[in-house]
Amino acid sequence: xxxxxxxxxxxxxxxxxxxxxxxxxxxxxxxxxxxxxxxxxxxxxxxxxxxxxxxxxxxxxxxxxxxxxxxxxxxxxxxxxxxxxxxxxxxxxxxxxxxxxxxxxxxxxxxxxxxxxxxxxxxxxxxxxxxxxxxxxxxxxxxxxxxxxxxxxxxxxxxxxxxxxxxxxxxxxxxxxxxxxxxxxxxxxxxxxxxxxxxxxxxxxxxxxxxxxxxxxxxxxxxxxxxxxxxxxxxxxxxxxxxxxxxxxxxxxxxxxxxxxxxxxxxxxxxxxxxxxxxxxxxxxxxxxxxxxxxxxxxxxxxxxxxxxxxxxxxxxxxxxxxxxxxxxxxxxxxxxxxxxxxxxxxxxxxxxxxxxxxxxxxxxxxxxxxxxxxxxxxxxxxxxxxxxxxxxxxxxxxxxxxxxxxxxxxxxxxxxxxxxxxxxxxxxxxxxxxxxxxxxxxxxxxxxxxxxxxxxxxxxxxxxxxxxxxx
Amino acid sequence: xxxxxxxxxxxxxxxxxxxxxxxxxxxxxxxxxxxxxxxxxxxxxxxxxxxxxxxxxxxxxxxxxxxxxxxxxxxxxxxxxxxxxxxxxxxxxxxxxxxxxxxxxxxxxxxxxxxxxxxxxxxxxxxxxxxxxxxxxxxxxxxxxxxxxxxxxxxxxxxxxxxxxxxxxxxxxxxxxxxxxxxxxxxxxxxxxxxxxxxxxxxxxxxxxxxxxxxxxxxxxxxxxxxxxxxxxxxxxxxxxxxxxxx
Numbered sequence: 272x273x274x275x276x277x278x279x280x281x282x283x284x285x286x287x288x289x290x291x292x293x294x295x296x297x298x299x300x301x302x303x304x305x306x307x308x309x310x311x312x313x314x315x316x317x318x319x320x321x322x323x324x325x326x327x328x329x330x331x332x333x334x335x336x337x338x339x340x341x342x343x344x345x346x347x348x349x350x351x352x353x354x355x356x357x358x359x360x361x362x363x364x365x366x367x368x369x370x371x372x373x374x375x376x377x378x379x380x381x382x383x384x385x386x387x388x389x390x391x392x393x394x395x396x397x398x399x400x401x402x403x404x405x406x407x408x409x410x411x412x413x414x415x416x417x418x419x420x421x422x423x424x425x426x427x428x429x430x431x432x433x434x435x436x437x438x439x440x441x442x443x444x445x446x447x448x449x450x451x452x453x454x455x456x457x458x459x460x461x462x463x464x465x466x467x468x469x470x471x472x473x474x475x476x477x478x479x480x481x482x483x484x485x486x487x488x489x490x491x492x493x494x495x496x497x498x499x500x501x502x503x504x505x506x507x508x509x510x511x512x513x514x515x516x517x518x519x520x521x522x523x524x525x526x527x528x529x530x531x532x533x534x535x536x537x538x539x540x541x542x543x544x545x546x547x548x549x550x551x552x553x554x555x556x557x558x559x560x561x562x563x564x565x566x567x568x569x570x571x572x573x574x575x576x577x578x579x580x581x582x583x584x585x586x587x588x589x590x591x592x593x594x595x596x597x598x599x600x601x602x603x604x605x606x607x608x609x610x611x612x613x614x615x616x617x618x619x620x621x622x623x624x625x626x627x628x629x630x631x632x633x634x635x636x637x638x639x640x641x642x643x644x645x646x647x648x649x650x651x652x653x654x655x656x657x658x659x660x661x662x663x664x665x666x667x668x669x670x671x672x673x674x675x676x677x678x679x680x681x682x683x684x685x686x687x688x689x690x691x692x693x694x695x696x697x698x699x700x701x702x703x704x705x706x707x708x709x710x711x712x713x714x715x716x717x718x719x720x721x722x723x724x725x726x727x728x729x730x731x732x733x734x735x736x737x738x739x740x741x742x743x
Numbered sequence: 744x745x746x747x748x749x750x751x752x753x754x755x756x757x758x759x760x761x762x763x764x765x766x767x768x769x770x771x772x773x774x775x776x777x778x779x780x781x782x783x784x785x786x787x788x789x790x791x792x793x794x795x796x797x798x799x800x801x802x803x804x805x806x807x808x809x810x811x812x813x814x815x816x817x818x819x820x821x822x823x824x825x826x827x828x829x830x831x832x833x834x835x836x837x838x839x840x841x842x843x844x845x846x847x848x849x850x851x852x853x854x855x856x857x858x859x860x861x862x863x864x865x866x867x868x869x870x871x872x873x874x875x876x877x878x879x880x881x882x883x884x885x886x887x888x889x890x891x892x893x894x895x896x897x898x899x900x901x902x903x904x905x906x907x908x909x910x911x912x913x914x915x916x917x918x919x920x921x922x923x924x925x926x927x928x929x930x931x932x933x934x935x936x937x938x939x940x941x942x943x944x945x946x947x948x949x950x951x952x953x954x955x956x957x958x959x960x961x962x963x964x965x966x967x968x969x970x971x972x973x974x975x976x977x978x979x980x981x982x983x984x985x986x987x988x989x990x
Binding site (some may be wrong): 345347403409412413415416419420422423426433434437445447448452454456472 | 856857858879882883884885888889892895896899902903906907909911912915916918919922923925926927929930931933934
């Protein structure tokens with residue numbers, strides 16, 4: 272029996288998925304289904320098996336899995352811990368669902384291997400518990416590498432505005448020197464414990480780096496532009512994977528360096544930029560006529576709200592941030608599932624070719640609309656409970672923030688009302704193909720998940736409590 | 744040697760070399776310009792700041808490789824617009840922007856602390872960063888986006904090598920630099936593909952009009968992927984075929 276540490280097993284699994292999806296790319300649908308199911312299953316199993324359980328034999332292959340064992344190479348230690356468990360599971364589930372959706376609506380034949388490669392990198396960053404420099408400080412450089420790699424799945428199989436993908440990789444590249452300079456300041460602190468400037472300077476630099484990584488306005492432009500110019504699933508996966516890791520990094524930094532919140536103006540900057548972000552997301556969404564761009568602005572608005580809660584930084588805001596982000600993942604994946612089907616059928620997402628699509632592709636349209644409206648906190652969608660709690664929490668502190676969020680959300684909803692008018696208007700192309708069975712199945716699953724979470728938000732309490740425990 | 748590289752005229756020359764690509768906005772100047780700036784910066788951190796011997800040469804080697812990767816893509820582009828498009832305003836206006844940036848750098852340099860660096864080097868690195876940000880801010884093409892990013896990474900890598908002469912940090916930043924070049928060269932080809940798209944008007948009013956490509960991105964990526972090996976293979980194959988015909 273071969274004994275494998277969990278990181279080695281995960282990388283072997285992902286390597287297998289990358290190689291199979293590249294070599295067998297002519298059979299994209301079957302391979303994507305198999306890889307998606309395998310990664311989704313791995314994510315679910317990791318979530319259900321306790322981390323301190325004894326070694327696990329894997330059925331059918333002579334391998335015994337050691338969940339707590341780590342690997343140590345070149346000064347980097349990768350290990351599965353209680354803290355990084357939710358992040359690893361989220362990345363696996365995102366990759367799994369992305370591959371399954373790709374089976375129904377192709378994003379380009381080279382998309383699955385390139386996206387899986389990027390996903391393997393994100394898992395590596397999440398598993399990193401020790402490095403030559405503290406992991407908090409080295410993570411932005413790793414994120415910069417991963418966002419640079421993300422250009423390939425974003426652009427593959429599609430022409431268009433190449434500069435948009437380039438903009439997506441700017442925040443981590445710009446943040447890297449700030450954070451590494453902060454690391455130097457922190458490393459000098461034990462040598463000069465009396466020098467308060469080192470500590471505050473380090474905290475300020477780290478704060479500036481984190482602010483750039485979180486990419487509020489004016490660093491937001493990639494999000495809506497990717498929505499317009501990239502395949503929907505590629506856009507959703509790239510943005511969600513990046514933001515998952517950035518939020519994780521933010522939690523790690525604020526818990527390990529308390530000075531970050533106490534002696535810097537990070538919260539003030541975050542509050543002001545987050546407010547502008549959510550307002551701009553709402554205003555721009557009202558005027559957007561491209562569904563991908565509209566989805567991008569709705570995501571931007573939602574991200575602004577998450578950042579605003581993050582700036583609250585008290586104990587009560589942490590569960591709300593996590594729950595809003597989880598609902599964001601659900602809503603975005605549902606919206607991109609529907610939108611990718613529509614894009615596949617119409618060949619383009621220009622408004623003129625979308626007239627009447629809703630009548631011909633009802634399930635995909637419903638998945639897109641319900642998912643997107645969830646990002647604005649529309650009633651009876653997944654995002655409603657999270658938005659409602661967030662607005663209540665904000666109103667307790669300052670009612671003006673709650674009013675701004677409500678107005679901006681209303682503006683996003685107005686944008687989608689216009690889109691409904693286009694989708695359910697007179698059909699422009701009567702020979703538009705009907706939905707494929709696999710697409711209908713995935714759209715139905717997305718609709719069920721989104722509405723299920725809207726009707727019974729308590730279903731999410733268990734995973735939320737466990738994630739909170741991990742971050743404690 | 745250290746005194747030569749630490750001298751003000753050398754710093755001025757490097758600073759001027761960094762802004763020439765922005766002023767002239769031509770890839771034939773931009774790529775050698777980046778290499779020249781990298782050469783000077785590597786020599787500076789090696790001679791003045793004592794960065795261990797292999798690393799300045801490694802920086803230069805990586806930068807040369809990055810420029811070569813972008814150059815390969817430039818030579819691959821069939822559309823001249825990709826190489827020359829996206830020039831922001833006139834040269835005079837760009838000079839004005841650079842002048843304002845120079846004033847800002849000069850005014851801000853006293854308040855910015857870059858530990859372990861002498862004042863002249865600090866101002867030079869801030870100037871490199873400012874020029875890189877201006878390039879990134881005004882560009883509309885992947886080519887000059889790549890130039891801006893490579894220019895941004897020169898002072899970042901040099902400064903961090905002085906702060907952390909650790910192989911892990913230098914290797915990570917080197918990987919980032921090569922990936923930036925690969926990504927930008929890939930985007931350059933994608934941009935070219937977008938420019939050469941042909942719109943096919945629908946002859947049937949019931950069908951949506953389509954946009955088709957003259958050639959796929961894969962044709963450019965193939966050259967990047969297989970590189971010189973692919974070229975040699977095709978050359979060898981062609982010779983074999985022509986040899987077969989002659990006999």
